[in-house]
Amino acid sequence: MVKELRLALIGFGTVGQGLAELLLEKRDWLRAAYGLDLRLVAVATARSGFLARAEGLDEAELLRLAASGQPLTAYASAEVKRWPTVGEGLAATGADVLVEVTGTNLRDGEPGLSHIRQALEQGLHVVTANKGPVALAAHELLALAARKGVHLRMEATVMAGTPVLSTLREGLAGARILSLSGILNGTTNYILTEMGQGRSYAEALAEAQRLGYAEADPTADVEGYDALAKTLILAALVFGLPLRPEQVLRRGIAGIAQEEVRAAQAEGRRIKLVASLRLRGVGGLSQASAGGQAAELPVEARVEPMALPLDHPLARVDGVMNALTIESDTLSSVTVIGPGAGRRQTAQGLLADLLAIARSRS
């Protein structure tokens, strides 16, 4: 017996197209292996508005339009209905799951935040790769999802499809998490790795930009804002804590000199940009107190370059790879290493979340 999950996909950039590709490529296998039909019934972009077709949209046709630079409104079917906004389209369309993959906005989370709120209010499950809404409001949104009896999943927001959120919430169920330390930004890890091989910061950054790892304005990565957003998401999911950005001590890597990287190496250490969350009263890597944080917070949150000893599980995670080390009351240290970005890798996180929702409805 094949079940069906009807998807409304908001955003059709790299990640949205990546998901459409996986749906197309894996359709037959997902039916056979999971008894599941993931049917794309709506897609929306800022340019084309909200398009829906109850029988399902053809991912190949959508991908062809996107690849040739055409608006999705050129989709060739009389049965497609259109609304100018996501709000109107969502209210009128019968989908089971909102897949929110519009661009990340760390200032106010919009427009994704409004999309997710509306979908949860309507009783839709939500799966997202958009860091903004969940970095700023995961606590509120998870509570709303719980009230409505639906799922809000966000695996793809931290380390793309590398399964860390599912590991923390499900794989490690029953363990009390004491601390997390992660390399959560591939761009900065690439730059630091290259600096370890003799390049200057400016050379390494330029190379990262040439390879497409860093943006023209690299601020969000190199100043630690991207890692900070992921830290906020982890704080909400793991510690149930609605941490605000200003409650996280943040230092980026832009000020690091090549000499510092080499000096650390000479001492058998590696400088990494480490995002960490630690329940207060539990020991760990960083013994210094975090200045500027209210003393009453139950968790200490930091994003900062650290010189890790070589036997630390994060020390040898190089290039664009990401990793998260989890300390708990039953398992001491568990580390998950994997890709932290990429079209297909991020879409994998969305797919795993969709399959988790399908599993819970069986």
Next chain:
Amino acid sequence: MVKELRLALIGFGTVGQGLAELLLEKRDWLRAAYGLDLRLVAVATARSGFLARAEGLDEAELLRLAASGQPLTAYASAEVKRWPTVGEGLAATGADVLVEVTGTNLRDGEPGLSHIRQALEQGLHVVTANKGPVALAAHELLALAARKGVHLRMEATVMAGTPVLSTLREGLAGARILSLSGILNGTTNYILTEMGQGRSYAEALAEAQRLGYAEADPTADVEGYDALAKTLILAALVFGLPLRPEQVLRRGIAGIAQEEVRAAQAEGRRIKLVASLRLRGVGGLSQASAGGQAAELPVEARVEPMALPLDHPLARVDGVMNALTIESDTLSSVTVIGPGAGRRQTAQGLLADLLAIARSRS
């Protein structure tokens, strides 16, 4: 609203006691965080037979009896019912889940195999830390569980409570697994790590025995049988393949000389006992064909010492730590590193499985 899951625990050695300790320690927190009451309604040992109490057994009293060397039949309650065998007790007792933690027997899987078969036939969920039954018959038992509409989970059989089976089946849902390579035996990894620091094989083995990592007869570990059992479990779970022990190429570490370990180090490599499963037609570490395996098997299965380059994610996993590297069609390489043994660590795997079953019934 607190739900209840009623457990029948078969086996009260290290792992069974470890679970009883976690149930006792975490009862209040599990009720608060998961809305779940895990109630131990039966316990059985070879010495004391099968004891049951519908209102629940007191773990503290059971642990006290075990610690003082007394039989569990000395449990002080008139409401406890007794049966001489697990078969009779299970048939008469209303439990939701069988927790099977009798000793591993890799020859015929007994007595655990009979316990698990009976419980599944009765429509009980099963959670086990016992490698024997699932190494030899996971394929058959999973099919039986599916027919009966119940769960059979075995996280604790591979890398103790480090979440690898849940990662493969749930965290990576939707990804097609192409290959697995793992350090799945802590004893041999400890010995190889010590040899890398200058000890002879005999010295390292003696030290492992002194620390309790290796048994007086170390054959199961050093000849690769333990890693082979875990390979069979992974083959059944990940590839749906009922692999037999003789279909796995197996080489242990007993024949390795200190000079080989040092020579590999001099070349920037580390010798590790690697268990691997690889879909045929997919490239990887090992290019040589496996002698003695039927050509038609869709998966190549090996347990053997390998000299890994230092940038391989398993190369730096030292001491008793275990790790599994997973290659898939969407995520290239994901590695999970964590403890592979231990009383509390293994009980954590059972606990996570119990919570997964509870989640699926919500």
